[in-house]
Amino acid sequence: MEKEQALQLFYKHAIRRDAPAVRLRALSEEIVKRTGGLPLALEVIGSFLHGKSEYTWKATLQKLKIVPNNEVEFKLRISYDALEHEQQQMFLDIACLFSWKDKKTVAHMWEDQYKFSPEADIEVLQLLSLIKIGEDNMLRMHDQLRDLGRGIVRQENPKDPGKQSRLWGDEAVDVLLNNQMMAMKLKVLDLSYCKELARTPDLSPFCNLERLNLRDCERLQVIDPSIGKLKHLASLNMTDCHFVKELPKQLDSKEMSLELVIDGTSIKKLPTLDGLMKLETLSANNCACLTQVSSSISHLVCVWIES
Known part of the structure; x- marks a missing residue:
């Protein structure tokens, strides 16, 4: 980003006007220089400095001076470290x-x-x-x-993800599948945006699972039949799983009302739903391949279907 553009972006977030007081102008130029003119760093650091004292501006500049220009995350961490x-x-x-x-x-x-x-x-x-x-x-x-x-979070325990405070994606599944007690207690499993997930794992260990989020798993093709064992499943979200062409035949939800979201999938037809009488909410927006919808959906509380 050009110097003048970078300064204007920094001013926008740091002082919320076109130009700073004279005493802050040189500081602003030096801070912008130390961020390398990166828009995200300018926005985050500028927002952090808004309303702060000149002392804080100078202290922030000193921190930026000891960070190599290509270490963007270290620059962004200045704002994180200042949080409660x-x-x-x-x-x-x-x-x-x-x-x-x-x-x-x-x-x-x-x-x-x-x-x-x-x-x-x-x-x-x-x-x-x-x-x-x-x-x-x-x-x-x-x-x-x-x-x-x-x-x-990874730095909390690089060698043993199971001891980290948070788990996500494929790593979370691996840890959970190797810890049966943890898997049995789990009620929400969020695998959204798992870019390499082509098939869901065996879900039977997650016997008390209530919500399964598979949103935007762009390579997902198959939902493991073990989903039929999740008797407490209340929500299944497959939004933008473009390669999923059919719902698993084993899908059943006799224990709880079910919310089913298949927006943006390649599902061609919905089941008769006779075995899914607890299905309460169905969302099937942007399902270009969907050509067959059973009349048995008339019992649903909420339905969204839009091509």
């Missing part, structure tokens, strides 16, 4: 587990965990440009910030 403990935990939760998750749902979880409303802390993360919240109320995080958070 609970805010750091929320940042790591989003980086590892909750990016592209509904803010309201995640906030309820945090409220249960921390015993106070997380709204103020969510706002801090947003003001520091560490997260964004879209019009759809989804929590979003830049890939480099996500990688920063996941790197911090």
Whole structure:
């Protein structure tokens, strides 16, 4: 990014106007130089410095001076290190587990965990440009910030992921499958965005699983038949699993009402659903291959089908 453009981006987040006070102008130019003109670093560090004292600006510059120009994550970590403990935990939760998750749902979880409303802390993360919240109320995080958070968690125990505070993706499945007690207690399994997952693992160890999220597993083709053993399954999300062409015949949900989301899949037809009388919600938007829908869906509470 050109120097003047970089300065304007930094000013936008650090001082929220076109130019700083004279005493901060030289500092601004030096900070921009030390970020290498990287837009994300300018936004995050600028947001962190907004409203801070000149002393904090100078201290931040000193930290940037000892970080090599190509070490973007170290520069971004300056803002992470300045967070309060609970805010750091929320940042790591989003980086590892909750990016592209509904803010309201995640906030309820945090409220249960921390015993106070997380709204103020969510706002801090947003003001520091560490997260964004879209019009759809989804929590979003830049890939480099996500990688920063996941790197911090991996450093907790690089040799034994099972002892890390958070697990995600294929690594989470491997750990859980090797720990039967942990698998039996699990109620939510989020495998979203697992780019290499072509077939779900044997799901039978997760006998109390209530929610299975396979969103955007771009190579997924097969749902293991063991899903039929998940008698407590209440939600199955396969959004944008483009290579999934059929629902598993073993899918049954007689114990609980089921929410089924197959948006953006290549599923060609829905089953008769006679064996899925507890199916309550069906979403099948952007299913270009879907040509056959059974009349038995008339009992559903909510249906969204749009090609």
